[in-house]
Amino acid sequence: MKTGVLGFGGGPSVVPLIRHEAVKAYGWLSDDEFGEIFVLANTLPGPIATKMAGYLGYRLQGIRGAVIAVVAHILPSSLAMIALISAVGYFSSSLVVQGMISAVVPVVAVMLGAMAYEFAEKAVKGLGIYFGVVFFVLALLLLQVINVHPAIVIMLFIGYGTMHFTFVDRWKAHKAQKEGQ
Amino acid sequence: MDWIELIQLFIGFLIANILGYGGGPASIPLIYNEVVEKYAWSTPTEFSNVIALGNALPGPISTKIAAYIGYDVAGIVGSIIALIATIVPSIIALIVMLKLLQKYRESKVVKGISLLVQPVIAMLMVVLTWQLADNSIGDIGWLQTFIIALVALWAMHKKKIHPAFVVLAAFVYGGFVLPYF
Numbered sequence: 049m050k051t052g053v054l055g056f057g058g059g060p061s062v063v064p065l066i067r068h069e070a071v072k073a074y075g076w077l078s079d080d081e082f083g084e085i086f087v088l089a090n091t092l093p094g095p096i097a098t099k100m101a102g103y104l105g106y107r108l109q110g111i112r113g114a115v116i117a118v119v120a121h122i123l124p125s126s127l128a129m130i131a132l133i134s135a136v137g138y139f140s141s142s143l144v145v146q147g148m149i150s151a152v153v154p155v156v157a158v159m160l161g162a163m164a165y166e167f168a169e170k171a172v173k174g175l176g177i178y179f180g181v182v183f184f185v186l187a188l189l190l191l192q193v194i195n196v197h198p199a200i201v202i203m204l205f206i207g208y209g210t211m212h213f214t215f216v217d218r219w220k221a222h223k224a225q226k227e228g229q
Numbered sequence: 230m231d232w233i234e235l236i237q238l239f240i241g242f243l244i245a246n247i248l249g250y251g252g253g254p255a256s257i258p259l260i261y262n263e264v265v266e267k268y269a270w271s272t273p274t275e276f277s278n279v280i281a282l283g284n285a286l287p288g289p290i291s292t293k294i295a296a297y298i299g300y301d302v303a304g305i306v307g308s309i310i311a312l313i314a315t316i317v318p319s320i321i322a323l324i325v326m327l328k329l330l331q332k333y334r335e336s337k338v339v340k341g342i343s344l345l346v347q348p349v350i351a352m353l354m355v356v357l358t359w360q361l362a363d364n365s366i367g368d369i370g371w372l373q374t375f376i377i378a379l380v381a382l383w384a385m386h387k388k389k390i391h392p393a394f395v396v397l398a399a400f401v402y403g404g405f406v407l408p409y410f
Binding site: 085088089092093094095096097099102103106114118121122125126127128129130132133136141143144147148149150151152153154155156157159160161162163164165167168170171174175180183184186187188191192197198199201202205206208209210211212214217220 | 238244246247248249250252254255256257258259262273274277278279280281282283284286289290291292293296297299300302309312315316319320322323324326327337338340341342344345346347348349350351352353355356357358361362364365369373374375377378381382385386392396397399400401402403404405406407
């Protein structure tokens with residue numbers, strides 16, 4: 049089991065890999081079950097891959113399994129990360145390394161810009177273009193112009209989110225009624 | 230050992246991750262907010278290097294950020310604390326709430342919540358992208374920033390080259406070309 053979990057890894061698209069290991073290689077659960085858990089994990093906050101690993105480990109071996117699965121999942125990459133950045137930091141006085149560090153910043157800006165686009169796309173798909181733009185502007189205003197803490201902005205949006213579909217349904221019903229008259 | 234710092238680490242990463250709906254990448258701007266702006270544990274340039282290397286290594290991104298920042302602030306213990314704050318709450322929530330979630334998955338309240346968080350995350354990403362770009366312009370000038378960003382965008386999205394190679398290329402460019410400008 050431990051070796052199987054150790055086989056995990058591989059960037060943000062790690063979920064298909066976990067699926068392959070858990071469903072095909074080890075037969076721990078069915079494809080449908082996996083899909084179900086994935087959808088549910090998605091509705092909770094926090095990193096997806098560790099949630100999946102934690103839950104699968106728990107299902108198979110209880111608390112011990114959850115701990116082993118998660119540790120196996122994150123330990124190698126965490127150690128690699130610390131080692132790598134410490135190495136970069138060690139040489140950071142050199143001009144070459146300073147150039148390297150500076151040159152990566154625009155690349156990261158592009159990566160984040162692309163992620164921003166993906167999230168915006170998802171939001172527009174779910175909310176429709178008009179609602180989407182209204183909420184973008186609202187979020188930007190709160191965050192940048194009024195300088196509200198992101199946690200509070202998210203809380204506000206979640207608060208409204210619990211009622212969003214009720215409003216949409218009511219609005220649609222209202223519209224249908226008008227057209228019927 | 231500085232207890233206050235450890236508690237801050239725990240709270241900082243806890244807040245960033247329980248609000249980051251949509252997997253690891255969603256919590257990046259929230260982690261930035263805690264790590265760079267609130268507690269000033271790292272500079273924008275350092276933070277973008279952490280993201281660049283984190284994206285280049287396999288495994289989930291937010292745990293790698295937590296491992297490194299925690300280590301940087303308070304050594305191995307800090308690393309463990311930041312990791313626990315990142316992953317444990319969401320795993321426990323998944324295990325405990327799986328049954329409950331299964332019942333309410335189709336509920337409009339749950340759907341509304343995960344939908345309405347998207348525009349906020351998208352805007353946080355946009356703001357972070359802008360901050361990094363601004364930072365980079367101050368560091369290496371707008372022309373270099375613009376060229377590197379454009380090449381990175383072309384390589385990652387038109388050519389579909391893996392981010393690890395793009396980061397590597399940026400390192401090489403930064404190390405051997407930038408110091409001579």
